[in-house]
Amino acid sequence: MELTHPDKVLFEDGRVTKGELAAFFEAVREPLLRFARGHVVFVKRYPEGTGGKGFFQKNLPEYAPEWMKAVDLGKWKKARYTIVEELDTILWWVNQDAIEFHLVPLRAPDFKYVRYMVFDLDPPEGMPFAEVRDFALAIRPVIESFGYATCVKPSGKRGAHIYCPLEPRWTAEEVFAAAKEVGEAILERFPGHTLDPRAERGPHSILVDILRNHPFQSAVMPWSTRAVPEATVSLPLTWESFGKMESPKEFTVRTVPSWYARHGDAWADFAEKAGPLHTSGKR
DNA sequence: GCCAGCC
DNA sequence: GGCTGGCAACGCGTG
DNA sequence: CACGCG
Numbered sequence: 518m519e520l521t522h523p524d525k526v527l528f529e530d531g532r533v534t535k536g537e538l539a540a541f542f543e544a545v546r547e548p549l550l551r552f553a554r555g556h557v558v559f560v561k562r563y564p565e566g567t568g569g570k571g572f573f574q575k576n577l578p579e580y581a582p583e584w585m586k587a588v589d590l591g592k593w594k595k596a597r598y599t600i601v602e603e604l605d606t607i608l609w610w611v612n613q614d615a616i617e618f619h620l621v622p623l624r625a626p627d628f629k630y631v632r633y634m635v636f637d638l639d640p641p642e643g644m645p646f647a648e649v650r651d652f653a654l655a656i657r658p659v660i661e662s663f664g665y666a667t668c669v670k671p672s673g674k675r676g677a678h679i680y681c682p683l684e685p686r687w688t689a690e691e692v693f694a695a696a697k698e699v700g701e702a703i704l705e706r707f708p709g710h711t712l713d714p715r716a717e718r719g720p721h722s723i724l725v726d727i728l729r730n731h732p733f734q735s736a737v738m739p740w741s742t743r744a745v746p747e748a749t750v751s752l753p754l755t756w757e758s759f760g761k762m763e764s765p766k767e768f769t770v771r772t773v774p775s776w777y778a779r780h781g782d783a784w785a786d787f788a789e790k791a792g793p794l795h796t797s798g799k800r
Numbered sequence: 801g802c803c804a805g806c807c
Numbered sequence: 808g809g810c811t812g813g814c815a816a817c818g819c820g821t822g
Numbered sequence: 823c824a825c826g827c828g
Contacts, residue, residue, distance in 0.1 A: 522801095559815080564801055564802090572813080572814055572815085573814080574815075575814090575815050575816090576814080578803085578814080579803090580802065613801055613802085614801065714828050715820075728817085728818095728828095732817090
């Protein structure tokens with residue numbers, strides 16, 4: 518994939534260019550594709566860089582080349598969604614100034630069953646990262662008490678994501694219902710936080726967003742960059758590495774390639790950890 | 801970044 | 808030819 | 823009932 522304007526600055530801090538962004542994705546192609554291949558991907562594009570206005574794009578435009586793989590998932594509307602097939606899928610979108618990649622947890626070829634459950638931990642404005650980090654560490658045993666494996670990563674902005682790999686045998690409706698039970702158990706154990714995105718929140722109240730599990734909702738792709746001037750990355754980590762994090766700015770387009778070369782892919786065994794839904798007694 | 805619609 | 812606006816859409820809460 | 827927004 519040759520880029521049209523590789524020297525165009527997309528991230529103001531450090532003047533990271535489109536070409537560097539593409540080189541970043543090439544450096545992490547192996548773990549990125551291991552996770553994302555076959556998934557429906559939505560993008561957030563910033564033609565004027567992270568300082569400008571961005572927009573979410575779900576449909577693959579007509580002007581995209583033939584080789585960009587798409588699927589019609591016409592549930593309520595005839596939509597042509599991009600499927601991650603090769604790294605060029607990502608790079609073609611990079612050339613369109615896509616900075617953030619969001620995955621729907623459905624995978625080719627059936628696009629029927631969900632591959633993971635997501636807990637998106639969203640801190641209120643001004644909360645230090647250490648406080649969200651410690652909350653993630655604290656709720657881990659609650660989630661695991663339902664029998665799930667847990668994988669953690671910084672969101673790349675201010676929060677964190679916990680993914681539970683699932684055997685692909687349940688629909689989004691079923692997974693959401695199960696996530697709601699887990700969320701309620703978290704709130705019971707740690708009152709003062711919330712599951713409601715519209716709730717009025719105090720300075721120590723974290724939103725445990727389970728709505729990412731609703732049908733056709735998406736969540737930030739592991740290894741995706743985020744649209745902040747520092748070019749941070751939502752880097753899959755071990756719980757041990759995550760527990761040492763002090764700031765999401767530790768992991769950027771500039772630092773992650775060497776970090777990956779040294780530490781490898783913390784989520785390499787994601788698929789092997791897949792388990793059943795805890796509500797699936799009678800299957 | 802690219803297109804369609806409008807001036 | 809140049810400028811501008813769109814490029815998502817669920818479920819609930821408010822006027 | 824039409825929008826506004828997270």
